[in-house]
Amino acid sequence: MSFSIPSLVLALIAFLILYFLLNKYAFGPLFSVMEKRRELVLQQINEASQTREQAVAYVEEQKQALQDARKEAYDIIEQSRQTSSKQTEQLLEQAKAEAARIKEEAVRDIQSEKNKAVEALRSELGSASVKIASKLLEKEVSSDAAQEELVDQYLKEVGGRS
Amino acid sequence: MHESPIINLAGQEIDLSIVLMLIVTCAIVFLIARLATRNLSVENPGKMQNFLEWVVEFVQGLISSTMDLKKGKPFLSLGMTLIMFIFVGNMLGLPFSIVTEYHDASKAHIFGHELVTVTEKLHTEEAAHPGEEAEIGVAWWKSPTADPAVALGLAGLIFVMVHFLGLTRNTKGYLKHYFQPFWFFFPINLIEQFSKLLTHGMRLFGNIFAGEVLISVLVQLGSSGPIGTVASIPFLVIWQGFSIFVGSIQAFVFTILTFVYISQAIDTHEEH
Numbered sequence: 001m002s003f004s005i006p007s008l009v010l011a012l013i014a015f016l017i018l019y020f021l022l023n024k025y026a027f028g029p030l031f032s033v034m035e036k037r038r039e040l041v042l043q044q045i046n047e048a049s050q051t052r053e054q055a056v057a058y059v060e061e062q063k064q065a066l067q068d069a070r071k072e073a074y075d076i077i078e079q080s081r082q083t084s085s086k087q088t089e090q091l092l093e094q095a096k097a098e099a100a101r102i103k104e105e106a107v108r109d110i111q112s113e114k115n116k117a118v119e120a121l122r123s124e125l126g127s128a129s130v131k132i133a134s135k136l137l138e139k140e141v142s143s144d145a146a147q148e149e150l151v152d153q154y155l156k157e158v159g160g161r162s
Numbered sequence: 163m164h165e166s167p168i169i170n171l172a173g174q175e176i177d178l179s180i181v182l183m184l185i186v187t188c189a190i191v192f193l194i195a196r197l198a199t200r201n202l203s204v205e206n207p208g209k210m211q212n213f214l215e216w217v218v219e220f221v222q223g224l225i226s227s228t229m230d231l232k233k234g235k236p237f238l239s240l241g242m243t244l245i246m247f248i249f250v251g252n253m254l255g256l257p258f259s260i261v262t263e264y265h266d267a268s269k270a271h272i273f274g275h276e277l278v279t280v281t282e283k284l285h286t287e288e289a290a291h292p293g294e295e296a297e298i299g300v301a302w303w304k305s306p307t308a309d310p311a312v313a314l315g316l317a318g319l320i321f322v323m324v325h326f327l328g329l330t331r332n333t334k335g336y337l338k339h340y341f342q343p344f345w346f347f348f349p350i351n352l353i354e355q356f357s358k359l360l361t362h363g364m365r366l367f368g369n370i371f372a373g374e375v376l377i378s379v380l381v382q383l384g385s386s387g388p389i390g391t392v393a394s395i396p397f398l399v400i401w402q403g404f405s406i407f408v409g410s411i412q413a414f415v416f417t418i419l420t421f422v423y424i425s426q427a428i429d430t431h432e433e434h
């Protein structure tokens with residue numbers, strides 16, 4: 001085992017050549033790839049946090065929208081309830097008025113019918129009593145003045161009652 | 163112990179096993195890195211990419227444990243290369259070894275060059291024991307980090323870089339720290355700097371070299387006879403496992419010490 005300067009120089013030359021070759025063909029590209037990956041990871045982390053923020057904002061928005069929709073629905077229900085009760089009242093009012101009108105009409109009809117009937121009865125009775133009177137007159141009245149007076153009186157009575 | 167296959171090339175003594183192992187180590191490290199970064203994907207990384215990213219994060223952890231990660235970012239590539247190179251280098255010597263044996267000095271040649279160490283050794287053996295046939299083994303496959311020159315070369319690279327960074331980025335604090343706590347501490351501080359260099363490299367070399375020496379000793383025990391074979395297997399198993407552990411720890415220690423030294427040099431605080 002000896003120490004030789006040429007070996008030392010050779011080792012240096014070999015090592016330096018290896019260093020430059022590795023630097024150029026292996027480590028340079030490798031380092032740049034690792035750097036790129038670092039940047040990629042950083043960028044993805046940023047993107048993820050951004051997306052998360054967006055998602056939170058979106059959820060907030062959705063909550064707000066849901067709240068609005070609920071409120072709106074409540075309003076609509078309230079409104080319709082009010083409308084319906086008003087309508088019911090109105091209908092009831094109408095029905096009552098109608099009923100009153102119909103009743104009044106019926107009463108009027110009954111009255112007029114009754115009047116008509118009375119009128120008809122009176123005329124019927126008049127003619128019937130005339131006939132009766134004429135029959136009786138044919139037999140007795142012509143001779144007896146007292147009986148004529150009696151018939152007149154009777155007729156008056158009948159007419160005055162109606 | 164086996165010899166190193168050293169040849170004389172243009173006046174320089176070149177250790178061929180170091181050349182071979184440096185090439186193999188660099189090739190394996192580069193192959194791993196290329197396989198891992200072949201189909202790079204931001205969103206769906208493959209198994210190998212995940213593995214290399216784990217290594218990156220591990221080294222980032224080392225940096226952030228010694229200095230501000232922003233300041234240490236430029237050293238990430240260096241740390242990655244260091245830890246992968248040293249780890250692969252440490253592991254390479256463990257599973258097997260390639261040894262060639264020479265008996266004749268005239269045959270100890272490769273690519274037309276004389277293997278200096280082998281011929282020298284053969285000649286001295288022949289001179290010592292004339293008439294006997296000498297046998298010299300040459301180890302071709304071993305951990306590159308088990309060589310002091312390689313380990314110190316790496317440590318020296320870090321040493322130069324650390325002091326350059328200190329001088330250019332943190333001139334005042336760097337120069338001041340040599341004279342702290344008092345001016346006459348300057349020699350001690352100077353020695354400290356050089357001892358850092360030495361321990362940084364020698365720690366790695368010593369651990370890996372010792373591991374390989376013990377493995378080769380155990381292998382020799384195994385080839386000594388049937389009893390030796392049986393006895394050496396459990397020891398080899400234990401020591402191989404421990405060497406994997408030591409190799410990983412040394413790669414880790416070398417890398418984290420690099421970051422510690424860098425952080426000490428570029429640190430602008432007045433703490434130490």
